[in-house]
Amino acid sequence: MHRRFPTEIHPAIAKLSKFVPLSDRDAESLLALVTTVHQIQEHVDISVQGDLPHAAFMLIDGVACRYCVLEDGRRQILHFLLPGDICDSDLYLLDAMDHSIATLTRVSIASIGREELSSLRAHNPRIDTALRVSALQDAAIQRERLVSLGRRSARQRVAHLLCEMVWRQVCNGLADDLTVRYPITQVEMADALGLTPVHVNRVLRDFRRDRLVRASRRLELLDMKRLQAICEVTPDYLHMKRSRPGFVRSIAGPKAEKRNLRV
Amino acid sequence: MHRRFPTEIHPAIAKLSKFVPLSDRDAESLLALVTTVHQIQEHVDISVQGDLPHAAFMLIDGVACRYCVLEDGRRQILHFLLPGDICDSDLYLLDAMDHSIATLTRVSIASIGREELSSLRAHNPRIDTALRVSALQDAAIQRERLVSLGRRSARQRVAHLLCEMVWRQVCNGLADDLTVRYPITQVEMADALGLTPVHVNRVLRDFRRDRLVRASRRLELLDMKRLQAICEVTPDYLHMKRSRPGFVRSIAGPKAEKRNLRV
């Protein structure tokens, strides 16, 4: 069996542990589903709208996205997939994909057998619960994006996406600093935020001017507090109950600590 | 027990039957969960962001919505809830609501016991599957809305929402014509579509001028085909496999028939 992470720090375990306390045995039995890992190049469609739905999968490394393409070729990115995300365990129930999934970077991905997963869930209520909460988090992320596209300015949308990328990386145990580890291009940000690449560029220029971010190999968020103040979003919607003390707290600020994070 | 609909036409049964064939016994065992029905006035919050999540519920009559409120008081409507929708069966797993739910009209609503529902799902795989697909439909509706807010013009957004209301009413067995049975105000449309009420009004004026809709007590869609052509959306994303022959087909047009609806 191919295993790239010690059990304790596998991003899927890190993530699910934020929702439900998992024992080492729980973690092992979940990771036992990861038998074959595929490497896929960047900018490759994993699944295309209209296709028969694929098997459930776990993203182990790299970044992918769900997206739709309009008749005129423009794209709307619906969701970014990060390492540790477990996706689409029920999707096989449908006849046809209603959206597409593509890699953005080179990725490592494990497909998960339908029977094995459902049997594990049936026999392990903690894992089952963790996966349900994880699905609720996904839904909440999409809701928050909908609020952004509907009612927030371009500045707020960009600030929100940057914060969310860091929050989610922390949730999945991928980052202990405030850098966007897997950089997404300005075109991708634009397609996710309902903006043009040109305008995303201008917003980022202003953020740089105001010392909010710094562009290096990884985009670095210099002032989370102000970025969060700009977008007016707290990480509450990610429902990370069991964050390590003092960590997400330091990112989220005292407001979120008081309101949601039961450390 | 309070029962307003014969089993065959209860909107929840009509809807779930679109996903999985249900026997009369299936229908009865699901409707057996509806023990107490509450009437709630229009414009009342059922659940507010930050609250402890409520029980799962079934909307029996009227219209409600999920929404978020921004710091400056503006509102984003995330989703309209129609009769027959069964909502939030997993939400109890969270510590706090990340959005609010409110009635738009007077509604009849049945809360559904967590234990009873999960026991029914465990013992009835068809109902379990139907509820899973229903959850997938909800997710797909939100994705399609995200595409609208991100990449479609005001005209397209309004046309899409009107089409979707009719499609969903048909899905839930609520309408056999092309009228929006539960009218939503222009303010509500604006809050759902990320527009201002003023602009929604102007779009609707143009639609009326072009004989696409007619405002009566119920908003009437005079030309579904052209409305669908305007928004460039097919009802495929609603995944209504088992529609009655010749019905959704007549709404959806030949394209959707060929591509998705296995009648």
Add this chain to the structure above:
DNA sequence: CGATCTGTTGATATCCTTCAATTTTGGTGG
């Protein structure tokens, strides 16, 4: 070391918002 994608900047255009005022509608009580 050219080709191609990504990022950057300026000038102009446009869709939608904002603001303000008026009309229409629907409900309620006299």
Add this chain to the structure above:
DNA sequence: CCACCAAAATTGAAGGATATCAACAGATCG
């Protein structure tokens, strides 16, 4: 039945946020 009121719908004028178009610079990679 009518008077009244609040909510919803409607219209016009003006302004602003973001898009579009175009050109170029910088990075990345075979």
